[in-house]
Amino acid sequence: MVKVLGIIGGGQLGSLLSSAAKKLNIKTVIFSDDPDAPGKQFADEFIFGNYDDQEKIDLFTNGVDVVTFEFENIPHKTLKIIETKKKVLPKPGINKIVQNRLTEKDFVNKCNIRTTTYVGVKNQKELRSNVNLIPGILKTSTLGYDGKGQYKINDIKELEKLNIDFSKKYILEKAVKLKKEISVIVTRFGHQKYEIYEPIENYHEDQILKNSKIPADISEKITSQSIDQATIIAEELDYIGTLCVEYFIDKNDNLYLNEIAPRVHNSGHLTINSHNISQFENHVRAVCGLEKIKVKKLFNASMINLIGHEISSYRKKNYNDNEFFFDYLKKEIKEKRKMGHLTTIK
Numbered sequence: 001m002v003k004v005l006g007i008i009g010g011g012q013l014g015s016l017l018s019s020a021a022k023k024l025n026i027k028t029v030i031f032s033d034d035p036d037a038p039g040k041q042f043a044d045e046f047i048f049g050n051y052d053d054q055e056k057i058d059l060f061t062n063g064v065d066v067v068t069f070e071f072e073n074i075p076h077k078t079l080k081i082i083e084t085k086k087k088v089l090p091k092p093g094i095n096k097i098v099q100n101r102l103t104e105k106d107f108v109n110k111c112n113i114r115t116t117t118y119v120g121v122k123n124q125k126e127l128r129s130n131v132n133l134i135p136g137i138l139k140t141s142t143l144g145y146d147g148k149g150q151y152k153i154n155d156i157k158e159l160e161k162l163n164i165d166f167s168k169k170y171i172l173e174k175a176v177k178l179k180k181e182i183s184v185i186v187t188r189f190g191h192q193k194y195e196i197y198e199p200i201e202n203y204h205e206d207q208i209l210k211n212s213k214i215p216a217d218i219s220e221k222i223t224s225q226s227i228d229q230a231t232i233i234a235e236e237l238d239y240i241g242t243l244c245v246e247y248f249i250d251k252n253d254n255l256y257l258n259e260i261a262p263r264v265h266n267s268g269h270l271t272i273n274s275h276n277i278s279q280f281e282n283h284v285r286a287v288c289g290l291e292k293i294k295v296k297k298l299f300n301a302s303m304i305n306l307i308g309h310e311i312s313s314y315r316k317k318n319y320n321d322n323e324f325f326f327d328y329l330k331k332e333i334k335e336k337r338k339m340g341h342l343t344t345i346k
């Protein structure tokens with residue numbers, strides 16, 4: 001039986017995982033390379049160290065029964081070292097695929113699931129020879145999040161003007177004419193054993209998630225297609241835990257898979273208040289080998305992300321019974337940083 005869960009990463013996702021574990025009487029140890037990680041205030045134990053610090057890796061690994069993570073960009077080597085001693089779930093091989101936008105999209109297409117058209121780009125010449133993908137978005141192949149490392153290219157003039165640091169590798173994606181964005185969160189417990197939340201409608205501002213809501217205003221066809229595809233992805237990856245699949249819907253109601261997050265996801269924060277079991281509790285249940293309980297929606301809900309200085313006024317507000325304010329307790333307010341969220345149930 002799992003008594004102590006190790007979590008790599010100490011941001012809000014690690015914090016919310018810790019809170020969910022606590023409810024299940026499972027202790028958590030968070031390992032983070034940020035000495036001020038907010039997770040420190042939510043976990044039972046906190047270990048600060050670089051992710052390649054062998055001593056800290058050992059300390060962390062020895063103190064836990066099973067290991068999971070809150071973000072996908074952990075050095076693969078670190079996960080492999082931990083895996084020699086303790087189970088790591090989801091499996092580190094999955095991260096390797098998903099960490100890189102090119103291998104991720106190749107994998108999705110191999111599953112016969114549609115993505116936008118894309119190409120790997122290593123230099124200016126390759127970029128210029130792919131004008132057919134303009135308007136498009138140039139993204140670093142690895143380590144991007146919340147729109148970081150992304151350049152929107154609207155026309156060829158903009159492409160010529162761009163000064164890109166080609167010491168990094170890029171992917172150029174054709175821009176989808178967005179009608180809507182949705183995500184599907186699934187928790188897989190084992191072969192053909194899933195709990196799935198209904199699709200969540202997401203609205204981004206400056207490539208950062210701003211609002212999420214259920215129900216999503218989408219057709220039944222898109223609902224079933226997106227759920228089916230998320231299930232196929234989870235099964236193909238032999239995934240254990242909570243996974244999020246992000247999608248684009250274009251003006252003609254075509255569905256494109258945008259990206260896979262091998263972890264709990266910001267769009268699923270509303271499940272804490274809308275469902276009997278949240279995405280976080282489900283993740284803990286799956287990776288700790290606890291019972292799978294059927295998820296039930298209790299309420300419709302919407303969530304708003306509180307970004308940067310927005311948090312200040314929300315800290316002073318009074319809330320109604322149907323409003324749930326979460327403060328991630330981050331030490332410093334920074335522009336574009338996710339500081340907290342507010343979920344309203346309906």
Ligand code: ADP
Binds near residue numbers: 137144173181208246
């Ligand atoms: P991140 O890893 O930062 O979440 P995404 O690839 O999900 O990166 O991009 C963030 C947001 O930028 C998307 O949710 C969407 O709003 C917009 N975006 C990214 N790629 C495309 C695309 N190919 N077509 C249209 N919009 C896009």
Ligand code: MG
Binds near residue numbers: 246259
């Ligand atoms: Mg995204």
